[in-house]
Amino acid sequence: MTSDELINLAFGSQQIYPLFELYIFQKDKYFLEYLQINYPSVYDFITSKQLTIKHLKDGIAAITINQTTGNVILFINYHKITYIRNICLGMETESFYETLACLIMHEQLHYMLKHFRVPFDGYNHKQLNIAQDMVIDNMIHRINPGWRNWQTVVDEINNTIDKLNKNTMFNKISTEENSKYDLLNFSDLDIYFYISELNLKNEQERIDKHEWNGDKVTEDSNGAEQEHCQNNDTENSQEKSKENDEKQDNSDKKDNNNEINKSVEDIFDKLASKARERIAQNTNRKIAKLNNNNSDLLDKVINKLQMVKNITFLIY
Numbered sequence: 001m002t003s004d005e006l007i008n009l010a011f012g013s014q015q016i017y018p019l020f021e022l023y024i025f026q027k028d029k030y031f032l033e034y035l036q037i038n039y040p041s042v043y044d045f046i047t048s049k050q051l052t053i054k055h056l057k058d059g060i061a062a063i064t065i066n067q068t069t070g071n072v073i074l075f076i077n078y079h080k081i082t083y084i085r086n087i088c089l090g091m092e093t094e095s096f097y098e099t100l101a102c103l104i105m106h107e108q109l110h111y112m113l114k115h116f117r118v119p120f121d122g123y124n125h126k127q128l129n130i131a132q133d134m135v136i137d138n139m140i141h142r143i144n145p146g147w148r149n150w151q152t153v154v155d156e157i158n159n160t161i162d163k164l165n166k167n168t169m170f171n172k173i174s175t176e177e178n179s180k181y182d183l184l185n186f187s188d189l190d191i192y193f194y195i196s197e198l199n200l201k202n203e204q205e206r207i208d209k210h211e212w213n214g215d216k217v218t219e220d221s222n223g224a225e226q227e228h229c230q231n232n233d234t235e236n237s238q239e240k241s242k243e244n245d246e247k248q249d250n251s252d253k254k255d256n257n258n259e260i261n262k263s264v265e266d267i268f269d270k271l272a273s274k275a276r277e278r279i280a281q282n283t284n285r286k287i288a289k290l291n292n293n294n295s296d297l298l299d300k301v302i303n304k305l306q307m308v309k310n311i312t313f314l315i316y
Contacts, residue, residue, distance in 0.1 A: 001092060001095060002146030002147075003098060003102055004146060004147060004148040005146075006084050006087065006088070006095070006099050007060065007084075007099065007103070007148075009083075009084070010080040010081075010083050010084050011060065011080075013079075013083045015079060016079055017078075017079055017082050021082065022078045022079065023078065023081055023082040023085045025081065025100060026046070026053065031100070034094075038098075038101065039105065041105075041108070042101050042104050045104070045108045046074070046104060050071045050072060051073075052066075052072070052073050053073075053074045053075075054073060054075050055075070055077070055078055056075035056077040057077070058077070059075075059077060060076075060077050060080050061074070061075060061077065061103055062074075062107070063075065063110055063111060065111075065116055072111055074104070076104075084096060084100070095146075098144055098146075102140050102143070102147050105140055106133075106136055106137065110132065110136065113132075113136070113188070115132045115188065123192070124196060127192060128192050130150075131188045131189070131190075131191035134150045134153065134154075134188075134191050135183070135184070135187070135188045137149060137150060138150070138175060138183050138184055139184065141175070142177060142184075149175045153200070154173050154174070154175055154183065156200060157172075157173055157195070158173065160198045161198070164198070166198075170194060170198070173186065
C-alpha cells in the first residue's frame, strides 16, 4: 500500500483509541533509528529544542509558529497515526515508517521554505495552500514515489491552458524530473498564479493546516499530549535558566570592562595632570619672555595627551 493510499484512509477514519493504545513516534526507538539512517533532516527537526510537539484534535498534522518566541509547534493527530500503524502492523512496518517520515517532512518543508512569509491579505488562502503543497509534495515524491504528486491538478492546469488557448501566457507544467518545465523549477507563488489566473476549482483534500494563513488549529485537550507527547517544559526551563546565566555573565563582563575602562581613564587623567605640572614648572622661568601666542603650547601638549588617551581607549 502506498503512502498516499494510507494517508487517504486515515483521513476517512474516525477511530478514537484509548490513551494506552496510542502510537507515540517519539517513543519508538526503531522509528528514530529509521529516521537517522533514511531521513536525518527529519530526525534533527523532531529532536530540536526549538520544536514542541502537540496532539492535534482534527486533521492529520499541522504546523504553526509561536508568535512570541518564534519556535515551531508541530501538531500530530496520534489517533490517525495509530490507525495507519495498525493497518501496516506485522506486514508493512517500513511503509508505515516511510509514510510517517514523509508526513513530518511535509510539515518541516513548510517551515524551511518559509511559507509563513507571505502577507496573506489579498490571497486566496486555499489556492495558496494547494500551490505550496504541490511544490512540497513533489519534492517528497522524488524521494518516495508512493507519495502524492498532484498529477490530477497538473493535468487540469495543462488542459485548461489548452482550453482557454493561453499557451503564449503559460507554459505547461510537468511532474517529470529534469523536464523543461519541471514543477520543481516553479516557486509556490508561481503555481499560485497558475491556479488563480486559470480559475481552477480543485477540491482535493489537504494534509495539514497552518495558523499563519487563517486556519484554526485545535489542540486535543483529552490529556494525550500531557501524557504521551513530547514535553519541552523542563527543556524550556533549562534553556531559560541557561539564558539567564548567560545574561548575568554578560552583565558581569560588562561591569568588569567598565571598571577597567574607568581605571585606565583615571591613570591617563593622572598622567595628564602630572604633565601639566611639569610643563608649568619648566616654563615658569621663561613665561615672562614668551609672547601670548606661546601660551597655546601648553594646550597643544595637553590636547596631544588627550588624543593619546582616546586612541588608547579605541585600541582597548
